[in-house]
Amino acid sequence: MTPPVTAVPMFDLGRAARRIDEELRRRWDRLLEQTAFVGGDEVSEFERAFADSQTVESCVAVANGTDALTLALRALGVGPGDEVIVPAFSFIATAEAVSLVGATPVFADVDFESLNLDLKDAASKLSSRSVGIIGVHLYGSPFDIDEALSLCRERGLWLVEDAAQAHGAQWRGRAVGGFGRMATWSFYPSKNLGCFGDGGAVTTNEPELAERVRRLANHGVTGRYHHAVVGTNSRLDALQAAVLNCRLPRLAADNARRGRIAERYRRYLAEVPEVVALPEGQNSVSAWHQFTVLSPRRDALQAFLAQRGIGSATHYPEPLHRQPAFADLGEPPLLPVAERAAAEVLCLPMFAELTDPEVERVGQALLAFAG
Ligand SMILES: Cc1ncc(COP(=O)(O)O)c(C=O)c1O
The missing domain is CATH 3.40.640.10 (Type I PLP-dependent aspartate aminotransferase-like (Major domain))
Structure with missing residues (x-):
């Protein structure tokens, strides 16, 4: 499509x-x-x-x-x-x-x-x-x-x-x-x-x-x-x-804008239980380089958004310890959280120039995904 x-x-x-x-x-x-x-x-x-x-x-x-x-x-x-x-x-x-x-x-x-x-x-x-x-x-x-x-x-x-x-x-x-x-x-x-x-x-x-x-x-x-x-x-x-x-x-103002976008995404996600945003750090202020969610149906979510013309990205689909580039280090260790993250993360559109209607559109698509 x-x-x-x-x-x-x-x-x-x-x-x-x-x-x-x-x-x-x-x-x-x-x-x-x-x-x-x-x-x-x-x-x-x-x-x-x-x-x-x-x-x-x-x-x-x-x-x-x-x-x-x-x-x-x-x-x-x-x-x-x-x-x-x-x-x-x-x-x-x-x-x-x-x-x-x-x-x-x-x-x-x-x-x-x-x-x-x-x-x-x-x-x-x-x-x-x-x-x-x-x-x-x-x-x-x-x-x-x-x-x-x-x-x-x-x-x-x-x-x-x-x-x-x-x-x-x-x-x-x-x-x-x-x-x-x-x-x-x-x-x-x-x-x-x-x-x-x-x-x-x-x-x-x-x-x-x-x-x-x-x-x-x-x-x-x-x-x-x-x-x-x-x-x-x-x-x-x-x-x-x-x-x-x-x-x-312009960086500080741009990051503040990213923070407001993150807040709006969070409000939509409050109504989408199967898509969970990473929590904000308690002692820190994020630069909001990415707004990242976890979903066990990550690939379906990404396809659903794509059908509605909404971009998204998986940073990262393969954890480092399983990369062929590091095969010479021997049998990869078991690192279950990294592996789960690679299977479930999805990053939503995030840049300072995103408009409110665009953010709204992403939010509505997330609600529609929840059915
Ligand atoms: C966490 C991290 N480290 C290092 C780099 C490497 O930076 P560059 O692509 O400028 O070489 C990147 C780039 O994406 C990164 O995300």
Whole structure:
């Protein structure tokens, strides 16, 4: 069946682009005049503004969120023989980065309510080779930072926050991204703070770590054509920084709008018992990167919405510990919550420019699904 023309998209980058059109053109004209396309003023302006917005000391802009993770791990000295705990339910980059630096990702289950890292399960997976934990603020909702920090302190581990989905989220009234030794960010176009290509960043309150990331991301350079370590090329280009400079001042208002959309979805869902929204965290404010529901009839729900022209997405249909990419790690562990999540999650349309009639339309479709 052809979807109706007045479809509600899962995401519409065009609407976000139109809002910054004028300012972006001004910034682009200036870049053309300066012919400064990699690094330069736009990038430094963004690094300062983003660090301030997350109340952290340093921000190093890099080429994407996967590089941000990999560079953070390298800066922490992670390598072969080390084990790093990662949640089994995340985007693959969280675990991929561990493998990319030659260490071993150890998958822990996620918590039944939040679908964020289950820190009790994480504790049970620690060994003498464990060096740290990567927590993911999944869907923009912070994991339990108090519990993670206390486990890390107790066991002498570092904590890295994978904040790729959590721009503007808060834990106990403070922006995420400054709690772990480092935090990593993605500015992929569909993120709350997205550019028009690939982009990423590492934030930290430790200047020495920031310096190491900056060096590694620029070929390990320490002087003109002098390279102290083997690094890589992972720099943010100026056009992407210009997009981010246009969008960052709008982030707080955009997240607030996402929060209001979430509230409206919740009101509809109160009347749809078989579709359950993930609960809001008690000590946190979500960035509402996604609005995620669980349903044992997830595939039927997705098809039902699609027939009504409503987009939705399954983030993620396969848990990480069952990905063929990690087959060499041996028999996958039993992680029942991650497996259930992969079978039941569905993300509804969520972006700041969604209109009230569109939200209403999604809500009515959810009620119709309930019959
Ligand atoms: C949780 C998480 N970590 C890491 C990444 C990787 O970011 P990028 O796609 O910019 O490499 C993503 C991107 O979707 C993500 O969602």
